[in-house]
Amino acid sequence: MLGTGILKGLAQTALNLVGTFRKPAERLVTVQYPEQKITLKENFRTIPFLVYDGDDPEKGLRCTACKICEKECPPQCILIEPLRDANGKLAKHPKVFDVDLAICMNCGICAEVCPFDSIKMDSVYEITADDRFAGLIHHKEQLSKSNEYYHSIKPTEATEVDGRLAEEQRKADESAKAKAAKAAAAAKAPAMKPAAAPTPESPAP
Amino acid sequence: MTIWESIDQAPVSLKHWLVGLLPAAVQWLASIMISGVAIIAVFATLFAVAVLLERKGLGRMQNRYGPNRVGPWGLLQPVADGIKMLIKEDIVPHQADKVLHLLAPVLLVAPALLAFSVLPMGRGLTAIDFDLGLLLFFAIGASTELSVFMAGWGSHNKYSMLGSLRAIAQMISYELPLILAAVPVVLLTGTLSTDQIVAAQGSMFWQWHICTPWGAFAFVTFLVCALAESNRSPFDLPEAESELIAGHLTEYSGFKYALFFMAEYFGMMAISGLAITLFLGGWQAPLPSLSFVPGWFWFFAKLLVLIWIFIWVRATLPRLRADQLMDLAWKFFLPLALLNLVVAAICAKTPAWIGWPAALVLLVPSVFGLGRLLRGTRPRGGKRIYQYAE
Numbered sequence: 001m002l003g004t005g006i007l008k009g010l011a012q013t014a015l016n017l018v019g020t021f022r023k024p025a026e027r028l029v030t031v032q033y034p035e036q037k038i039t040l041k042e043n044f045r046t047i048p049f050l051v052y053d054g055d056d057p058e059k060g061l062r063c064t065a066c067k068i069c070e071k072e073c074p075p076q077c078i079l080i081e082p083l084r085d086a087n088g089k090l091a092k093h094p095k096v097f098d099v100d101l102a103i104c105m106n107c108g109i110c111a112e113v114c115p116f117d118s119i120k121m122d123s124v125y126e127i128t129a130d131d132r133f134a135g136l137i138h139h140k141e142q143l144s145k146s147n148e149y150y151h152s153i154k155p156t157e158a159t160e161v162d163g164r165l166a167e168e169q170r171k172a173d174e175s176a177k178a179k180a181a182k183a184a185a186a187a188k189a190p191a192m193k194p195a196a197a198p199t200p201e202s203p204a205p
Numbered sequence: 206m207t208i209w210e211s212i213d214q215a216p217v218s219l220k221h222w223l224v225g226l227l228p229a230a231v232q233w234l235a236s237i238m239i240s241g242v243a244i245i246a247v248f249a250t251l252f253a254v255a256v257l258l259e260r261k262g263l264g265r266m267q268n269r270y271g272p273n274r275v276g277p278w279g280l281l282q283p284v285a286d287g288i289k290m291l292i293k294e295d296i297v298p299h300q301a302d303k304v305l306h307l308l309a310p311v312l313l314v315a316p317a318l319l320a321f322s323v324l325p326m327g328r329g330l331t332a333i334d335f336d337l338g339l340l341l342f343f344a345i346g347a348s349t350e351l352s353v354f355m356a357g358w359g360s361h362n363k364y365s366m367l368g369s370l371r372a373i374a375q376m377i378s379y380e381l382p383l384i385l386a387a388v389p390v391v392l393l394t395g396t397l398s399t400d401q402i403v404a405a406q407g408s409m410f411w412q413w414h415i416c417t418p419w420g421a422f423a424f425v426t427f428l429v430c431a432l433a434e435s436n437r438s439p440f441d442l443p444e445a446e447s448e449l450i451a452g453h454l455t456e457y458s459g460f461k462y463a464l465f466f467m468a469e470y471f472g473m474m475a476i477s478g479l480a481i482t483l484f485l486g487g488w489q490a491p492l493p494s495l496s497f498v499p500g501w502f503w504f505f506a507k508l509l510v511l512i513w514i515f516i517w518v519r520a521t522l523p524r525l526r527a528d529q530l531m532d533l534a535w536k537f538f539l540p541l542a543l544l545n546l547v548v549a550a551i552c553a554k555t556p557a558w559i560g561w562p563a564a565l566v567l568l569v570p571s572v573f574g575l576g577r578l579l580r581g582t583r584p585r586g587g588k589r590i591y592q593y594a595e
Binding site: 027 | 266267268269270517518521522572573
């Protein structure tokens, strides 16, 4: 019938109006932001951060300054300067690791390409600064966060990474041990060789 | 004079006292000025209340809180809005006609305020009480179309221009059924004076014009056309902030934009005030036992109820398409308003008991017949044909 749709609609909005007062928890979807915050999903990502093991952010940093993330970053927001020792030899550690958050587009490619599981995506979103140029460039000190923090924001992913790293460490240890054993064996073998070795070259008299 | 009567007459006696303080030579001027200042002050306050009511009400109807940050429960939100509008940059397009661009919002607010002068807001509370009040109201209402056109033309922007033409087309189309809905009142009361129209309706609510066979339908027509006339949702497609680039408001910013916004609300309040005057018994109480409450209280209570209905409709209905809008005015409300005039004539010339049956016989089949025509030839549930899209 003509107009019933309008009346139904009016009834629905009136119901909403009354419902928001009677059952606010069911009806109101608003989160009162600065006081309340929604719990973030594990795969929520914003800016990159650097994971360090142990307690010392400088020593425990997993980053080796290989610069893969710097090359892969689509908007080129990462700047890395590797640390060199007195002889100019690479120390496999970043001297400078800057991320310009004004440029970063939160794509997560740096975290995907990192072979050392060092760079991961953070879930902080309150990253405003007074100075939009210098204030938004985060340095190594601000970017370094502990493995515990990584576990606290992304438990599943962090556990998996830890397992993988432990496995790699075990394999590396094993192969190192095997190599050492081999080397030891090899070191012993040459000593016996001259005695046992036949002399094929020597022509028959 | 009892205490209630003195409260009822307080605005009038205050004005008389103020005027009496001045020398006799300037008393006529002071009287006009005081009325004007009072109208501006009262309705500017009401504008703030209406904005708050709208934002809070819309929020609740859409399952949100609405503004709740500024002041306790967000009550100071209109103040914050006003300050924001005042300190915003006022941008005038380089090639705009500067004079027209400036005059348009001013000339839109002025008539909207002027329209309040003929509304009886209480016993003896009519700023200008003269015999052609209703005619003056509609004449003033029609002049707002000119300022909308000025806004479109002065902006020197083709979108503004088209938007203003669209707005004018809508306003002119809906002015016809709006005035035709008011004509039965004039026909039955035999006067154009707003004061006498209120007096013609009794102090009991079933004596009001809305409870007469012709008045019930005329009120609905009037309300729908008032929605369209004040560019309110669901007829807000000249502005259509979520779809178009705001029509003739495109090139306006800062306080000039605020003036347009204000004019929309003033227009809404003025036309609601007229609906109250014509159909809802003006400032009269619904029952004689309640008539000790001041008349101006009843007027503003009814005004807030009507504004609330406007807000409610805005929260509910989606926007119409331009052709549906025109169809509704010309194919539905215009013929029905004319038919309602016939009903009013029957009511005026025949015994009282014929009124309601005649109205039902004439109006109900026409509403459904014309409503069916509005739907077009498309069968119910059939495939929708997009004429211009394929």
